[in-house]
Amino acid sequence: MTPLTWPCPLRDGTTTDEYALSFDHARARRLLIVPALFDEANRLRRLTVEVMRRLDGAGIDSVLPDLPGTNESLQPLEIQEPQDWSNAMAAAASHFGATHVLGIRGGCLFTPAGFAALHYAPAKAPGILRQMLRARTLAAREAGREETREGLMHLALTQGIELVGHRLGPEFVRRFETFALRTDAVEITQETLGGSGLWLRAEPGESASQADALAAAIARALA
Amino acid sequence: MSDDTDLLLRRILTDVLGLKQNQASDFTEETGLFGHLPELDSMAVAGLLTELEDRLDIVIDDDEIDGEMLETYGGLLAFAKAKREQA
Numbered sequence: 001m002t003p004l005t006w007p008c009p010l011r012d013g014t015t016t017d018e019y020a021l022s023f024d025h026a027r028a029r030r031l032l033i034v035p036a037l038f039d040e041a042n043r044l045r046r047l048t049v050e051v052m053r054r055l056d057g058a059g060i061d062s063v064l065p066d067l068p069g070t071n072e073s074l075q076p077l078e079i080q081e082p083q084d085w086s087n088a089m090a091a092a093a094s095h096f097g098a099t100h101v102l103g104i105r106g107g108c109l110f111t112p113a114g115f116a117a118l119h120y121a122p123a124k125a126p127g128i129l130r131q132m133l134r135a136r137t138l139a140a141r142e143a144g145r146e147e148t149r150e151g152l153m154h155l156a157l158t159q160g161i162e163l164v165g166h167r168l169g170p171e172f173v174r175r176f177e178t179f180a181l182r183t184d185a186v187e188i189t190q191e192t193l194g195g196s197g198l199w200l201r202a203e204p205g206e207s208a209s210q211a212d213a214l215a216a217a218i219a220r221a222l223a
Numbered sequence: 224m225s226d227d228t229d230l231l232l233r234r235i236l237t238d239v240l241g242l243k244q245n246q247a248s249d250f251t252e253e254t255g256l257f258g259h260l261p262e263l264d265s266m267a268v269a270g271l272l273t274e275l276e277d278r279l280d281i282v283i284d285d286d287e288i289d290g291e292m293l294e295t296y297g298g299l300l301a302f303a304k305a306k307r308e309q310a
Contacts, residue, residue, distance in 0.1 A: 039266050127273070135269035137285050142258075142265065149285050164266050196238035200274060202260075202267035205241050 001052070006095045008068055008075075008088050019072040020065035020092065021049065023056040029222050031055065031062040032098035032115070034089050037106030037128060038166050040199040041070065044104055046206045047198050047214070054215035060222060065092040067110070078160055078169040082179045085110045100222055105199055109179050117185035118221055120214060121197055125179040132163040139164075188217045228279065228304050235274045236296075239267060252297030257290075268293060281306040 002022050007015035024030075033052070036044040052062045067085050069077030090112035093101055100118065103111040108122035133149050140147040155161050156173040168176075190197045193213040198205050233247040240247075240262060257263050263271075272283055283306065292302040 131269045131273050132266075134272060134285065135266040138268055138288065139265035141288075141290075200238045200270055201241045202239055202262040202264065202270075203241065 001049070006065060006092050009091050011084070015091075016075065018066050018068060018075075018088070018092075020063050020096075021052070022061070022063040022096070023052055024061050024063065024096070025056075027059055027061045028099070029060045030097055030099045031060055031218065031222070032089070032093040032096060032101045032112075033062055033064045034101065034103045034107035034110045035064060035067065035071075036104045036199065037067075037109075037123075038070075038132065039164055040105050040123075043199050043201055043204045046204060047211055048104060050206065050208070050211035051215045051218070054211060055218060058215065058219045060219060063092070063096045063098070065089065067107075076167075078167040078172075080169070081171050082109070082175045086112065090114070102218060103185070108181055108185065111182065111185060113182065117182065118188055118218060119181070119185040120188045121190050121199075122181050122185075122187065124181065125176050129173070129177060132166075135164050136161075186221055188214065188221075192217050226304065226307075228307055229300060231278055232275070232296075232300055232303055235271060235278060239263075239271045239274065250296045252295065252300070254296040255294065256296060256299060257293035259294075275303060279303055279307055279310075281310050 002024065004020055004022055005017040006020055008018040009015055033048060035041050035048060048064060052064060055062050066073045068075045068088050069080040089110045093112050093115050098115055101111045101115040102118045102120065103122060104120050105123045106128050108119040109125055111117040133152050136152060137147045137149060152161060156168065157170050160167065160169040161173065193210045195207060195210055198207060198210065233250060237247045257268055275281065276283055292298045
């Protein structure tokens, strides 16, 4: 496993270096993985990397780039818009010469067009936003403050909002709400893996059998 | 409709808390949840409520969520049963 950087496009036409993990031996089958989003990124990172190890063993190269503004990225999250993430993933896929792309949960929203796509347990944008807003109202209530979803959405769309530690700008929220999954991807369901999704876990967990099953499903799809 | 709410709720808690199979069968009405289990933070509870909605086919409004329903297993079970009867 090797950390490396790739040129991520910026809106002014220049690029900045972003970070990625890779297993790259210049093999014929090359998979770009778009990670899960926000909280789920942490809970699924271990599974994601374990799947990459297994793909490496099966003769498949893979690369896991950071979405700009997340993980090791030095860009501020609050200036990002969904289209920036789509552009970034498309640039990363081209840079690495990907033959296929895999989205994990909310990452499926950003699998670049023009590459054959697999979607593992895709999550829809409104559901992701709703759950983060709900977490915030629960935390506020626990702290003795009353916040409503309507009030928070108004705040989010006018000034941006901090949701479970992620500072999202108003344009991100506005556009993300209606951001749709592409419909031509091959879906890998949680039933294929067996057991319950690790994104549900309150604490990041791991499962060797789920990593085995997901890697096997990917290898079949890429065969 | 036979009432499998109890069983489904234990399964959801098993998934969210990463419990071993059957560990959730030890939960009683008084077993403490939000505020008692450190791993059940607000994001985990939000996820739990979303799973409840999906698997029990109910919709939970934010203003229905209060401390009492989340405090104990019995409180959450009573809430989920009542929601399913309305549905």
